[in-house]
Amino acid sequence: MRPGMPGGSYRPLSQSDVERIHDAALDILERIGIGDGIPQFVEAATAAGCTLSDAGRVRIPRELVAEMIERAPSSITLYGREPRHDLELSGKRVHFGTAGAAISVLDSHSGRHRPSTLTDLYDFSRLADRLENVHWFSRTVVPTELSDPAVLDINTAYATMAGTSKPIGTSFMQAASVAPTIEMFDMVLGGPGRFAERPFCHLHATTMVPPLRFAIDTAHVMVAAMEHGMPISAITAGQAGATAPATLAGALVQTTAGTLGALTFVQLLSPGHPFIFANWPFVSDLRTGAMSGGSAEAGILNAASAQIANFYDLPSGVAAGMADSKVPDVQAGHEKALTTALAGLSGANLVYESFGMLASLLACSNEMMVIDNDILASVLRAVRGIEVTDETMATDVIEDAVVGEGHFLAAEQTLAVMETEYVYPTVGDRLSPDDWHDQGATDAWQRAGRRVQGILSRHYPAHIAPERDALIRERFDIRLSREDMSPASRRW
Amino acid sequence: MRPGMPGGSYRPLSQSDVERIHDAALDILERIGIGDGIPQFVEAATAAGCTLSDAGRVRIPRELVAEMIERAPSSITLYGREPRHDLELSGKRVHFGTAGAAISVLDSHSGRHRPSTLTDLYDFSRLADRLENVHWFSRTVVPTELSDPAVLDINTAYATMAGTSKPIGTSFMQAASVAPTIEMFDMVLGGPGRFAERPFCHLHATTMVPPLRFAIDTAHVMVAAMEHGMPISAITAGQAGATAPATLAGALVQTTAGTLGALTFVQLLSPGHPFIFANWPFVSDLRTGAMSGGSAEAGILNAASAQIANFYDLPSGVAAGMADSKVPDVQAGHEKALTTALAGLSGANLVYESFGMLASLLACSNEMMVIDNDILASVLRAVRGIEVTDETMATDVIEDAVVGEGHFLAAEQTLAVMETEYVYPTVGDRLSPDDWHDQGATDAWQRAGRRVQGILSRHYPAHIAPERDALIRERFDIRLSREDMSPASRRW
Numbered sequence: 012m013r014p015g016m017p018g019g020s021y022r023p024l025s026q027s028d029v030e031r032i033h034d035a036a037l038d039i040l041e042r043i044g045i046g047d048g049i050p051q052f053v054e055a056a057t058a059a060g061c062t063l064s065d066a067g068r069v070r071i072p073r074e075l076v077a078e079m080i081e082r083a084p085s086s087i088t089l090y091g092r093e094p095r096h097d098l099e100l101s102g103k104r105v106h107f108g109t110a111g112a113a114i115s116v117l118d119s120h121s122g123r124h125r126p127s128t129l130t131d132l133y134d135f136s137r138l139a140d141r142l143e144n145v146h147w148f149s150r151t152v153v154p155t156e157l158s159d160p161a162v163l164d165i166n167t168a169y170a171t172m173a174g175t176s177k178p179i180g181t182s183f184m185q186a187a188s189v190a191p192t193i194e195m196f197d198m199v200l201g202g203p204g205r206f207a208e209r210p211f212c213h214l215h216a217t218t219m220v221p222p223l224r225f226a227i228d229t230a231h232v233m234v235a236a237m238e239h240g241m242p243i244s245a246i247t248a249g250q251a252g253a254t255a256p257a258t259l260a261g262a263l264v265q266t267t268a269g270t271l272g273a274l275t276f277v278q279l280l281s282p283g284h285p286f287i288f289a290n291w292p293f294v295s296d297l298r299t300g301a302m303s304g305g306s307a308e309a310g311i312l313n314a315a316s317a318q319i320a321n322f323y324d325l326p327s328g329v330a331a332g333m334a335d336s337k338v339p340d341v342q343a344g345h346e347k348a349l350t351t352a353l354a355g356l357s358g359a360n361l362v363y364e365s366f367g368m369l370a371s372l373l374a375c376s377n378e379m380m381v382i383d384n385d386i387l388a389s390v391l392r393a394v395r396g397i398e399v400t401d402e403t404m405a406t407d408v409i410e411d412a413v414v415g416e417g418h419f420l421a422a423e424q425t426l427a428v429m430e431t432e433y434v435y436p437t438v439g440d441r442l443s444p445d446d447w448h449d450q451g452a453t454d455a456w457q458r459a460g461r462r463v464q465g466i467l468s469r470h471y472p473a474h475i476a477p478e479r480d481a482l483i484r485e486r487f488d489i490r491l492s493r494e495d496m497s498p499a500s501r502r503w
Numbered sequence: 504m505r506p507g508m509p510g511g512s513y514r515p516l517s518q519s520d521v522e523r524i525h526d527a528a529l530d531i532l533e534r535i536g537i538g539d540g541i542p543q544f545v546e547a548a549t550a551a552g553c554t555l556s557d558a559g560r561v562r563i564p565r566e567l568v569a570e571m572i573e574r575a576p577s578s579i580t581l582y583g584r585e586p587r588h589d590l591e592l593s594g595k596r597v598h599f600g601t602a603g604a605a606i607s608v609l610d611s612h613s614g615r616h617r618p619s620t621l622t623d624l625y626d627f628s629r630l631a632d633r634l635e636n637v638h639w640f641s642r643t644v645v646p647t648e649l650s651d652p653a654v655l656d657i658n659t660a661y662a663t664m665a666g667t668s669k670p671i672g673t674s675f676m677q678a679a680s681v682a683p684t685i686e687m688f689d690m691v692l693g694g695p696g697r698f699a700e701r702p703f704c705h706l707h708a709t710t711m712v713p714p715l716r717f718a719i720d721t722a723h724v725m726v727a728a729m730e731h732g733m734p735i736s737a738i739t740a741g742q743a744g745a746t747a748p749a750t751l752a753g754a755l756v757q758t759t760a761g762t763l764g765a766l767t768f769v770q771l772l773s774p775g776h777p778f779i780f781a782n783w784p785f786v787s788d789l790r791t792g793a794m795s796g797g798s799a800e801a802g803i804l805n806a807a808s809a810q811i812a813n814f815y816d817l818p819s820g821v822a823a824g825m826a827d828s829k830v831p832d833v834q835a836g837h838e839k840a841l842t843t844a845l846a847g848l849s850g851a852n853l854v855y856e857s858f859g860m861l862a863s864l865l866a867c868s869n870e871m872m873v874i875d876n877d878i879l880a881s882v883l884r885a886v887r888g889i890e891v892t893d894e895t896m897a898t899d900v901i902e903d904a905v906v907g908e909g910h911f912l913a914a915e916q917t918l919a920v921m922e923t924e925y926v927y928p929t930v931g932d933r934l935s936p937d938d939w940h941d942q943g944a945t946d947a948w949q950r951a952g953r954r955v956q957g958i959l960s961r962h963y964p965a966h967i968a969p970e971r972d973a974l975i976r977e978r979f980d981i982r983l984s985r986e987d988m989s990p991a992s993r994r995w
Contacts, residue, residue: 021513021848028891035896043905066906115936124936222904222911254910257917258924259889261897296933297921300912303933307884308925315889335933340946341871342931344836345878349844353885356513370936379833386837392799393845397751397807399520404527405753412714413535414558418746419714420792425749429789432750433800439834441788441795441827444607444616444862454832 012391012434014146015104018358020396023315029322032260036268037073039223044070045272046224051234055279068223069272076271079278085324087242087285089147089178089361090209092200092474096177098146100287100326103358105394107351107387108147109139109380110180110215110330110363114155117338117369117376119463120502124337124374127152129170130495131375134467135367136174138380140474141466144387145366149180149215151375157490164188165195166490168212169483172199173491176474180244182215185228189235191487198483199475206239213242213287218273221249222265225276233277242285244328244361245273250302251312252295259312262292267319274325287361289328290316304333304364304371305346310353317359329354332365332383333372339379339456343369348386355390377467378459385436385455392434438462468503471496504883504926506638507596510850512888515807521814524752528760529565531715536562537764538716543726547771560715561764568763571770577816579734579777581639581670581853582701584692584966588669590638592779592818595850597886599843599879600639601631601872602672602707602822602855606647609830609861609868611955612994616829616866619644621662622987623867626959627859628666630872632966633958636879637858641672641707643867649982656680657687658982660704661975664691665983668966672736674707677720681727683979690975691967698731705734705779710765713741714757717768725769734777736820736853737765742794743804744787751804754784759811766817779853781820782808796825796856796863797838802845809851821846824857824875825864831871831948835861840878847882869959870951877928877947884926930954960995963988 024032048056048069057063062070086101098106115124116131132152139145150171157163164183171179183189196206206212214236220226236243247269249255251262270290277284292312296303303309313329320327331354336343347365354362364372365387367380397403408424419425438458440447475483483489494500516524540548540561549555554562578593590598607616608623624644631637642663649655657680660673675681688698698704706728712718728735739761741747743754762782769776784804788795795801805821812819823846828835839857846854856864857879859872889895900916911917930950932939967975975981986992 020515023512023885023888024891028889031891032896035898039898039901043902046905124940222901222909251911252917253912256897256900256904256911257914257920258895258897258900260891260895261900261916263889264896264898265901294925295912296927297917297925298927299933301933301935305931305933306925307881310881311885311889335931336947337932337934337936337939337944338946339833340948341831341833341836341874342877342928342947344833344838345840345874345881346836346931348837348840349878349881349885352841352844370939371933374936382833382837385834386841389799389802389837389841393515393803393841396515397520397755397803399516399523399752403750403752404524404756405748405750406527406531406756408748408750408753409531409714409757410535412748413538417714419743419748420745420787422749424753425744425789428749433786433789433798435788435790436834439797439827439838440829441791441793441797441863442829443793444829444866447829447862448616452829454830455828455834456832 012388014098014106016391016395017103018105018356018394019103021314021353021356022318023311024318029319032263032267032319035264036271037076039268040071040076040272041073043223044068047227048225049227049230051280052276059279071275076275079275080323082278082282083274083286083325084283087326089213090211091178092176092211098178100360103321104360105355105358106146106360107362107365108145108149109151109366110149111151111368111372111375113152113373113375115374116152117374119377126155128156129154129166129491133170133174133491133495135375136171137470137472138377138466140175140177140472141470142384144384144391147178147180148175150182151367160184161188162488165192165487168192168195169489170491173475173496178211180213180215183232186231186235189232189239193239195483195487198479210240210242213244215244215246217248218245219247219269221254223269234280237281237284243277244287244289245270245277246289246291247273248291248293250293250295252297253300255292257297259308262312263315266290266292287328288320288323288325290319291330292316302371303335305335307349310350314353314357317354317357321358326360328361328363329359330364331362333368335371337370337374339376339382343379347383351387351390352393355394377463378456381459381462382438382455385439388434464503471498504880506590506598508883508887509595510597510848510886511595513806513845513848514810515803516810521811524755524759524811527756528763529568531760532563532568532764533565535715536560539719540717541719541722543772544768551771563767568767571767572815574770574774575766575778575817576775579818581705582703583670584668584703590670592852595813596852597847597850598638598852599854599857600637600641601643601858602641603643603860603864603867605644605865605867607866608644609866611869618647620648621646621658621983625662625666625983625987627867628663629962629964630869630958632667632669632964633962634876636876636883639670639672640667642674643859652676653680654980657684657979660684661981662983665967665988670703672705672707675724678723678727681724681731685731687975687979690971702732702734705736707736707738709740710737711739711761713746715761726772729773729776735769736779736781737762737769738781738783739765740783740785742785742787744789745792747784749789751800754804755807758782758784779820780812780815780817782811783822784808794863795827797827799841802842806845806849809846809849813850818852820853820855821851822856823854825860827863829862829866831868831874835871839875843879843882844885847886869955870948873951873954874930874947877931880926956995963990
């Protein structure tokens with residue numbers, strides 16, 4: 012399994028459904044518009060032909076939206092700090108990674124939920140560094156012990172990049188944090204301007220306050236990101252039934268309008284800026300109003316979002332793998348497998364939230380992340396599909412077996428395709444019931460615990476060169492101590 | 504969610520892939536043929552233009568196969584004993600149900616695996632009777648305490664129908680059991696000839712000994728089923744890497760050839776007989792040779808099988824929802840969700856093995872069956888997809904919210920679509936972590952235990968009228984006692 016295999020064999024919407032949703036979204040942008048535009052945007056938008064409603068909403072003509080879709084790049088690269096981790100976002104190439112702003116972790120030792128910390132974020136990062144199906148690592152948990160926005164922002168970015176050399180993503184509480192963070196990224200890479208050459212971190216920008224108002228603070232963060240060449244994942248996350256229509260089609264229309272509004276914002280202010288069309292319709296359980304990330308409806312909506320982004324030929328981001336369950340139990344397993352399968356098969360370029368997330372994004376778990384790595388191996392296998400060639404159809408092999416001894420285990424082809432046609436689980440168990448009992452009758456959660464232990468007790472990667480780290484610690488208020496990053500002083 | 508919603512939005516094979524596999528299967532039937540044909544078939548086949556190889560294999564010309572595909576009905580009905588449970592198999596209408604020949608159950612009380620019994624089979628049947636997403640019930644476990652084939656066959660059929668009025672399926676150890684079983688079915692319905700009017704039980708026939716030999720005993724069972732108007736699900740279950748090629752495409756070619764061979768067998772001997780094209784390619788873990796029912800590859804293969812049956816416009820049966828895990832843990836959850844989603848979305852008419860199965864078909868579990876009912880609710884929701892209409896796109900509702908108070912919870916539409924747009928889990932939990940802890944911090948397996956208890960302690964349905972049951976017990980050696988079927992003497 013490799014990053015970037017093409018999806019698209021699952022299409023929840025017909026072509027005409029996509030066009031109708033597109034058309035309704037354009038209609039909304041043109042008639043209703045988007046509120047709370049920041050001055051830079053209002054100025055550029057009106058110069059480009061937008062009008063303001065009486066309430067000050069920016070109404071965007073459909074021709075302008077079409078022009079901005081054309082202007083945005085169809086293909087962008089997410090860079091790793093090691094080039095082998097680079098991801099090319101184009102077409103229907105599928106990648107799975109993390110995201111989230113969970114405020115708790117399911118503690119590996121106590122098995123209880125507790126507030127998440129900066130050390131947890133670092134641990135998730137170094138765990139992700141070792142899990143082959145995590146294609147990039149974005150902030151999973153909020154370091155809840157940090158309250159100052161500047162400290163929170165720089166430390167979130169530091170802990171995220173400290174554990175992995177894969178592409179990363181982060182978000183900012185305030186625009187003022189962007190420049191120092193880029194400065195830190197430059198220092199890690201060896202000097203000023205280096206980040207812009209290979210921007211290894213993309214911005215998670217929750218662009219809208221649904222329904223259809225810009226998130227003002229985020230808009231300023233985005234402007235700062237544009238100035239520093241930081242790719243922007245523009246996330247529009249309306250929650251069907253609460254902040255978006257309860258009908259699935261309506262939720263799609265609203266979030267598509269919002270993401271197109273964010274696209275217009277970015278492409279007007281920074282033509283050609285790397286932009287990820289991150290249409291994330293979420294779902295409410297209408298009995299309680301609570302978000303349900305693990306529902307089928309959340310899965311279908313995000314698969315449809317990928318299809319819409321593919322229709323625009325824009326790099327896409329969706330959310331899947333969120334579970335409503337609080338622990339890695341059978342519920343978490345089925346919620347994650349269904350939603351990630353739908354997203355992956357639909358051909359989303361970036362499937363966010365795919366690892367570790369529980370409790371509808373309120374919690375994250377190391378063990379769950381390890382299990383998700385198995386789940387995503389299977390999903391990626393499904394994305395890859397079936398290669399049909401004369402060789403794989405194997406009529407000669409069949410004939411040999413029929414006229415021969417009737418089995419295929421000894422066939423030359425069988426050994427040859429063992430690693431190419433099949434994936435094997437890491438914590439998944441395929442023993443017979445008797446052998447499984449003999450070997451301790453463990454469940455997958457327990458086995459995942461051993462793998463977490465195996466990785467986190469040993470994998471303290473040196474992804475930040477010590478001399479650069481020293482300079483960074485001189486320059487910035489880094490709260491992740493060297494002890495936090497050392498096996499000698501950590502308990503695993 | 505209702506039985507028979509159309510799938511087909513997932514297509515693992517391109518149209519040309521399907522045609523190549525079809526062509527390779529025809530080539531195999533024509534050149535290599537199928538061994539161990541019983542005399543009735545050899546006679547009919549040679550009269551129809553088949554030739555025998557030196558080894559006595561029946562070589563079937565492609566024109567004859569094409570004719571038999573045409574001859575088989577594109578649409579058949581599986582009847583329930585109550586008409587509300589009737590299933591129409593045609594097009595890409597999707598149904599989920601059970602099957603299996605598990606030899607153990609995960610005991611609800613001890614939590615341990617133990618040999619399965621006739622009472623277990625009855626309990627699975629009455630549980631399935633109450634689970635809304637089980638669309639039919641076929642034998643899940645073998646009553647291992649019964650060794651005499653005649654006693655085993657009649658009691659398997661009895662216990663299967665005793666618990667549910669949904670369509671059922673069964674299999675037979677010997678052809679001699681078919682006539683008495685049909686006689687018992689006639690008695691249940693009220694008299695001779697009644698079963699043939701509404702055949703509520705279909706035959707599971709494992710037609711092939713892979714690679715490409717007829718299973719002789721089963722062939723005789725099929726002939727008997729044809730005589731009694733019993734629909735036949737002709738299962739060809741080669742195991743990739745063991746009894747079929749290790750390449751996925753090769754496994755498909757071989758099983759497709761086998762199922763087309765079985766189709767030719769049935770349609771030559773009983774033109775127009777209700778026939779389910781049940782192409783079940785299974786998978787080996789090539790590291791051990793053990794079957795892996797929960798693998799992605801098993802899921803992809805069975806989805807592709809549905810696509811091939813859809814290409815022939817024949818009623819299709821596939822297998823999905825098998826888990827390698829021994830217990831209802833996170834592994835079981837993700838294995839089941841992925842494989843059933845692939846099968847359902849591909850548009851399989853009957854997805855067998857979808858409920859309760861663990862340990863790659865070696866074990867079955869009541870709790871797992873209840874959880875599978877949640878899983879399949881989500882999968883069916885995904886099969887249903889998104890309805891895109893002016894009403895569901897809800898631009899007016901969006902406009903009202905934008906100019907109004909900004910939320911949708913109070914919108915008239917939200918309440919109206921609560922039950923139509925969303926499904927709600929029965930044992931799945933959507934509480935916040937705090938509330939979940941306050942309510943006992945249960946996992947889904949534990950909650951499933953309560954639902955099993957709730958159903959099995961109370962639901963002893965009277966699906967066999969007492970006076971008819973008395974006659975059946977006089978006529979046949981029924982081993983499921985009245986005490987086994989009574990709440991007064993059972994512990995739950």
